Amino acid sequence: MKKLLLLLSCLLTAVLFSGCGIQHPDTVSYVLEAEPSRLDPAMTTALVESNVELQIFEGLTRLDDDDVPQPALAESWDISPDGKTYTFHLRPGIEWSDGTPITADDIEYSWKRVVDPDVASENAYMLFCIDKAEDYFNKKASADAVGVKAVDDRTLVVRLKEPTPYFLNLTAFHCYYPVPRKLVEAKPDTWAADADGMVCSGPYKIVSWNHSSEIEVVKNDRYWDAGSVILDHLDFPISDSQATRLTLVESNQANMTVEPPPADQERLEQMGLYKIAPYLGAYYYVFNVQKKPFDDVRVRKAFALAVQRQGLMKYIVRGEKEAAYAWVPPGLKDKATGRDFRKEGGNLIAEDPAKARQLLKEAGYDDQHPLPEVTLLFNTNEMHKAVAEALQAMWKENLGVDVNITNQESKVFMATRAQGDYQLARASWIADYIDPMTFLDVFADDENDAQYHNPAYNALIAKAKASNDERQRMAYLHEAEQILFDDCVIIPLYYTTQPYVAQPYIKGYHWSPLGLVDFKKAYIDESERK
Amino acid sequence: MYLAKRLAGACVVLWAIITITFGLMHAIPGGPFTQEKKLPPAVMATVEARYHLDEPLWSQYVDYVRHAAVLDLGPSYKYPGKTVNDIIAETFPVSAQLGLISLFLAIGAGVLAGMAAAWYKNTWIDYTMMVGATLGVSVPSFILAAVLIQLFAFTWPILPAALWKGPAYVVLPALALAAQPTAFIMRLTRSSLLDALGQDYIRTARSRGIGTRSLICHHALRNALLPVVSYIGPLAAALMTGSFIVETIFAIPGLGRHFVTSIYNRDYTVILGITIFYSFLIMMMNLLIDVIYPLLDPRITMDGKKEG
Numbered sequence: 001m002k003k004l005l006l007l008l009s010c011l012l013t014a015v016l017f018s019g020c021g022i023q024h025p026d027t028v029s030y031v032l033e034a035e036p037s038r039l040d041p042a043m044t045t046a047l048v049e050s051n052v053e054l055q056i057f058e059g060l061t062r063l064d065d066d067d068v069p070q071p072a073l074a075e076s077w078d079i080s081p082d083g084k085t086y087t088f089h090l091r092p093g094i095e096w097s098d099g100t101p102i103t104a105d106d107i108e109y110s111w112k113r114v115v116d117p118d119v120a121s122e123n124a125y126m127l128f129c130i131d132k133a134e135d136y137f138n139k140k141a142s143a144d145a146v147g148v149k150a151v152d153d154r155t156l157v158v159r160l161k162e163p164t165p166y167f168l169n170l171t172a173f174h175c176y177y178p179v180p181r182k183l184v185e186a187k188p189d190t191w192a193a194d195a196d197g198m199v200c201s202g203p204y205k206i207v208s209w210n211h212s213s214e215i216e217v218v219k220n221d222r223y224w225d226a227g228s229v230i231l232d233h234l235d236f237p238i239s240d241s242q243a244t245r246l247t248l249v250e251s252n253q254a255n256m257t258v259e260p261p262p263a264d265q266e267r268l269e270q271m272g273l274y275k276i277a278p279y280l281g282a283y284y285y286v287f288n289v290q291k292k293p294f295d296d297v298r299v300r301k302a303f304a305l306a307v308q309r310q311g312l313m314k315y316i317v318r319g320e321k322e323a324a325y326a327w328v329p330p331g332l333k334d335k336a337t338g339r340d341f342r343k344e345g346g347n348l349i350a351e352d353p354a355k356a357r358q359l360l361k362e363a364g365y366d367d368q369h370p371l372p373e374v375t376l377l378f379n380t381n382e383m384h385k386a387v388a389e390a391l392q393a394m395w396k397e398n399l400g401v402d403v404n405i406t407n408q409e410s411k412v413f414m415a416t417r418a419q420g421d422y423q424l425a426r427a428s429w430i431a432d433y434i435d436p437m438t439f440l441d442v443f444a445d446d447e448n449d450a451q452y453h454n455p456a457y458n459a460l461i462a463k464a465k466a467s468n469d470e471r472q473r474m475a476y477l478h479e480a481e482q483i484l485f486d487d488c489v490i491i492p493l494y495y496t497t498q499p500y501v502a503q504p505y506i507k508g509y510h511w512s513p514l515g516l517v518d519f520k521k522a523y524i525d526e527s528e529r530k
Numbered sequence: 531m532y533l534a535k536r537l538a539g540a541c542v543v544l545w546a547i548i549t550i551t552f553g554l555m556h557a558i559p560g561g562p563f564t565q566e567k568k569l570p571p572a573v574m575a576t577v578e579a580r581y582h583l584d585e586p587l588w589s590q591y592v593d594y595v596r597h598a599a600v601l602d603l604g605p606s607y608k609y610p611g612k613t614v615n616d617i618i619a620e621t622f623p624v625s626a627q628l629g630l631i632s633l634f635l636a637i638g639a640g641v642l643a644g645m646a647a648a649w650y651k652n653t654w655i656d657y658t659m660m661v662g663a664t665l666g667v668s669v670p671s672f673i674l675a676a677v678l679i680q681l682f683a684f685t686w687p688i689l690p691a692a693l694w695k696g697p698a699y700v701v702l703p704a705l706a707l708a709a710q711p712t713a714f715i716m717r718l719t720r721s722s723l724l725d726a727l728g729q730d731y732i733r734t735a736r737s738r739g740i741g742t743r744s745l746i747c748h749h750a751l752r753n754a755l756l757p758v759v760s761y762i763g764p765l766a767a768a769l770m771t772g773s774f775i776v777e778t779i780f781a782i783p784g785l786g787r788h789f790v791t792s793i794y795n796r797d798y799t800v801i802l803g804i805t806i807f808y809s810f811l812i813m814m815m816n817l818l819i820d821v822i823y824p825l826l827d828p829r830i831t832m833d834g835k836k837e838g
Binding site for chain 1: 559564569576580608684687692695778780791
């Protein structure tokens with residue numbers, strides 16, 4: 001018995017003292033909201049991955065603090081007058097973190113890899129603006145036909161299907177980052193699944209990755225702009241619990257994280273930790289325009305006009321979100337006038353309960369002819385539920401109709417909505433790139449959730465895509481958005497923001513409206529630190 | 531012979547578990563690539579084809595069982611750079627470490643406290659311990675975890691609130707995890723000890739003038755621990771595979787969270803793989819207990835027959 005106890009205590013000591021952590025005092029530590037599935041920029045789709053990828057990789061362009069694409073791996077480019085051919089000139093002397101040069105050939109290889117049908121990247125459609133890329137993905141053209149060609153080590157020529165005025169924005173997007181060809185060919189699935197042997201091109205390089213626990217990156221001395229990088233260390237502890245992430249920051253084990261629990265907002269504001277970044281996204285309800293009773297535009301409008309947003313924002317949604325009266329969120333430039341696209345377009349939907357009741361009557365529904373059963377579908381979540389209940393009450397009060405609300409587990413919900421097996425459902429959309437098109441082409445898609453197929457709308461989107469004239473393009477887009485509301489396909493509720501928590505001494509980072517934090521120029525202001 | 535029989539039985543059970551789990555998980559709508567932003571149909575089709583998700587279910591099933599038979603649990607859909615074997619190999623040691631520490635804590639503290647309660651039966655010591663045990667059994671681990679974090683990471687900031695980087699990081703999660711089994715083992719020990727103390731052989735021993743201390747430690751305890759030992763088997767398997775709640779609250783990179791997240795993610799191979807692994811572990815622990823049993827009580831043989 002004594003021997004056993006001795007053995008046990010030895011074991012315990014051994015277990016306890018295995019693997020001690022090292023803390024760097026000059027480290028910025030940002031708690032990630034999940035374990036990245038891997039760090040292959042061509043393959044990953046979630047923000048948690050692209051956020052780390054942004055620190056360790058670089059595209060031909062990189063967004064600056066005003067979210068304008070600036071030369072990065074490319075030092076300059078020429079655009080043909082028809083807007084369809086881009087010639088990129090790579091910066092001389094750019095290298096991977098292992099010292100091998102980054103060439104135009106790497107970029108050609110990397111882009112073709114994203115649309116390679118055998119690689120099957122979920123990001124493939126982001127490159128379909130490149131000539132023949134979609135055909136290659138659908139096995140209707142060869143890789144050689146794809147419109148991207150390395151002319152020499154430092155020159156890359158890209159042929160686009162249609163003039164895509166936001167193309168330089170796309171080249172800053174993660175699936176356009178070059179990947180190290182030799183490494184990827186040697187280990188196609190696993191090259192970016194561990195820190196060991198991984199090669200980087202960005203301001204930082206990865207040194208350790210303790211899965212589901214922490215990723216550690218350090219300054220990459222071979223980065224072309226290493227002179228602008230101040231931090232030596234950057235840590236990404238990982239926790240998928242909102243409460244734990246906040247606890248880590250409050251107990252000084254970390255100093256930044258995203259999306260604190262809404263209930264803590266006031267307390268964090270008082271402590272000066274609560275911050276809000278702009279975020280291009282919308283939270284809305286979508287009608288299935290082919291399901292009764294919402295196949296009648298008057299019923300859709302009645303439901304939309306009966307919604308009142310101010311109380312909803314103040315008491316339920318919070319997080320300083322802005323009530324939405326149209327589809328495209330503020331923060332996108334109308335390139336024709338230089339003003340904000342949203343300001344230019346104005347509000348496209350009103351709040352008018354009286355008119356809502358009248359429309360419902362016109363559609364033939366009243367006390368004698370009650371509306372058929374209507375069900376609102378959302379995915380299980382406290383906030384979604386609170387919003388749904390608030391709207392249910394508004395429709396009861398303003399229209400006198402009883403709406404059922406039903407929740408489903410996330411993936412069940414997404415599958416149901418994608419199959420069009422619903423009447424009215426919750427939805428949200430986050431911008432892929434900084435242009436109104438990323439919102440407006442959603443409803444031109446053959447298989448959009450609303451089951452909405454309006455040839456006039458689709459024609460406008462197609463014309464906008466084919467246009468190289470910003471004035472005309474913006475006019476088409478405004479017109480398309482107006483049609484979307486004439487047809488009342490959605491009930492926009494609010495535009496998203498990105499609440500986050502950061503110690504005030506962390507400075508120099510930039511939060512882009514695509515949900516990414518760039519730590520390239522981040523630093524710790526010692527004078528503000530206690 | 532006995533072992534061979536048990537192992538063959540285990541294989542049949544595992545096969546049944548695979549089949550039922552496979553059926554259930556494919557019955558839930560949504561797949562690994564369903565997401566808020568719907569993929570264009572052509573992209574979805576290509577991606578599914580790459581992972582053979584477009585093949586008929588029976589062929590996916592046969593394929594899976596064939597690989598599982600040689601312990602190849604397949605690649606994860608959510609973490610494509612990793613196989614399920616990799617994931618278990620990375621996360622199980624973490625959960626097992628934490629689980630074993632909690633297990634020893636629970637057994638040590640539980641048995642000692644149970645003995646003390648039986649010894650001082652119906653005194654204030656007994657009552658205090660029983661109140662503690664009732665609290666321990668009824669307070670859920672996430673409440674206890676929150677209280678521990680508040681106390682030891684904020685009120686007296688002596689321990690880290692979360693993460694997994696060294697010895698100090700083990701203390702709070704181990705306590706949170708051990709509380710419930712400690713309380714349970716304590717109640718079990720107390721009641722079966724009291725039960726044993728009422729038996730004839732104890733009375734005989736007592737009549738021969740043996741003191742209470744020796745009675746409990748040498749005569750009664752051995753019998754009284756049998757129910758505790760049979761509880762420890764499944765408990766060990768449960769603790770070693772980790773707790774979703776404790777691992778989530780303390781951001782511990784263990785296996786426990788995969789039991790829940792793999793289902794959210796529809797990560798089919800991970801769901802199956804860890805279900806198999808957990809079932810296997812439970813069966814092995816039970817087998818181990820059955821082997822240990824006869825050592826504690828010679829009246830019990832390995833075949834489970836109790837001899838007169």
